[in-house]
Amino acid sequence: MEADHVIRALxxxxxxxxxxxxxxxxxxxAEGLAAGVLAERIGVPPSSMSFHLxxxxxxxxxxxxxxxxxxxxxxxxxxMNGLMGYLTENCCGGVPCGDAGACQPDPARPDPARKAxx
Amino acid sequence: MEADHVIRALxxxxxxxxxxxxxxxxxxxAEGLAAGVLAERIGVPPSSMSFHLxxxxxxxxxxxxxxxxxxxxxxxxxxMNGLMGYLTENCCGGVPCGDAGACQPDPARPDPARKAxx
DNA sequence: CCAATGATTCGATAAATATCGAAATATCGA
DNA sequence: TCGATATTTCGATATTTATCGAATCATTGG
Numbered sequence: 001m002e003a004d005h006v007i008r009a010l011x012x013x014x015x016x017x018x019x020x021x022x023x024x025x026x027x028x029x030a031e032g033l034a035a036g037v038l039a040e041r042i043g044v045p046p047s048s049m050s051f052h053l054x055x056x057x058x059x060x061x062x063x064x065x066x067x068x069x070x071x072x073x074x075x076x077x078x079x080m081n082g083l084m085g086y087l088t089e090n091c092c093g094g095v096p097c098g099d100a101g102a103c104q105p106d107p108a109r110p111d112p113a114r115k116a117x118x
Numbered sequence: 119m120e121a122d123h124v125i126r127a128l129x130x131x132x133x134x135x136x137x138x139x140x141x142x143x144x145x146x147x148a149e150g151l152a153a154g155v156l157a158e159r160i161g162v163p164p165s166s167m168s169f170h171l172x173x174x175x176x177x178x179x180x181x182x183x184x185x186x187x188x189x190x191x192x193x194x195x196x197x198m199n200g201l202m203g204y205l206t207e208n209c210c211g212g213v214p215c216g217d218a219g220a221c222q223p224d225p226a227r228p229d230p231a232r233k234a235x236x
Numbered sequence: 237c238c239a240a241t242g243a244t245t246c247g248a249t250a251a252a253t254a255t256c257g258a259a260a261t262a263t264c265g266a
Numbered sequence: 267t268c269g270a271t272a273t274t275t276c277g278a279t280a281t282t283t284a285t286c287g288a289a290t291c292a293t294t295g296g
Contacts, residue, residue, distance in 0.1 A: 237296105238295100238296090239294105239295095239296090240293100240294085240295085240296105241292100241293080241294080241295105242291105242292085242293085242294105243290100243291085243292080243293105244289105244290080244291070244292095245288105245289085245290070245291085246287105246288085246289075246290085247286105247287095247288085247289095248285100248286095248287100249284100249285085249286095250283100250284085250285080251282100251283080251284075251285095252281105252282080252283070252284090253280100253281075253282070253283085254279100254280085254281075254282090255278100255279085255280080255281095256277105256278095256279095257276105257277095257278100258275105258276085258277090259274105259275085259276075259277100260273105260274080260275070260276085261272100261273080261274070261275085262271100262272085262273080262274095263270100263271080263272080263273100264269105264270085264271080264272100265268105265269095265270085265271105266267105266268090266269095266270105
C-alpha cells in the first residue's frame, strides 16, 4: 500500500461520523448496511451520509452494491488490512503481528440484525 | 483509548508531511530528532514544521524535550500502540494480536517471525 | 550584555472539509 | 404509468487546515 493511499484511508477514518460508520460496517460483516440505515443510526441527513460514504468508498475502505432500492455498503477488510500492515511496518518500528492479526469479517458476532449504537 | 482521541491521532497521521515526520521519528527511536532537522529532511520551512509538530504532539503521538537550543521530538510508541489497539479492536472485527504486535522503538528490525512473548 | 542560533507564534491567505435542504435520479409495487 | 421509497447530486455556506514570511521567544557562547 502506498503512502498516498494510506493518507486517504487515514483521512477517511479521521472523522467522527465516518469512523462510527466504519465501525458499524465492520460489525455488520459481509451483509453490510444500507445508506439510509447508516444515516438513521448515526443521526445525519441522507445527503450528509452520502458525502461521508463517498469519502470512505473513495479511500477504498468500503464497497457498495445495489439491492433493490437500497445501496448496501460493506467494510473492505482487505483494505483495512493493508492499512494496518502499512502502519505496523512503517509507524510501529516494523514489529509485525505474525499472521494472526488479519482483519476479518467479525468472528464473534452471531446476529448482525441487532442495533447497537451507544 | 477514546474515539475522540483516536480521531485526533488519525487526523494527525492523515497528512503527507506529518506521516513522513512520524516515520522518521519511529526510525530514530528514543533518541529522537530536532525540529530543525525534521524541517530540513522533509523540506518545509521551520514555521510549517512547527505547525505539524504541534498537531502530532496535540494528538499525543510525539513527545518533546529541550536539549540546549534544540527541541527534540520522539515518537510515542505507547500512543501508537493504543491507536493500533483501537483499530484492531473496533475496525478489524476484533481480531487481536496478543502482545507480539506492540509498537517498539525499532531495535534494528528484529526477527519478523517472532511469536507471542515467551 | 550581545550577537548568533533554534524554535515557536503571529498574521494573512488559499485550499479543503463538513453540513444540509432542495432537486434530480433510480427502483419497486400496484 | 404513477406514486412512493431510497439515494445521490447540486448549491450555498461555515469551518477547519495548510502554508509561509516576519516577528518574537529561549538558549548558548564570548
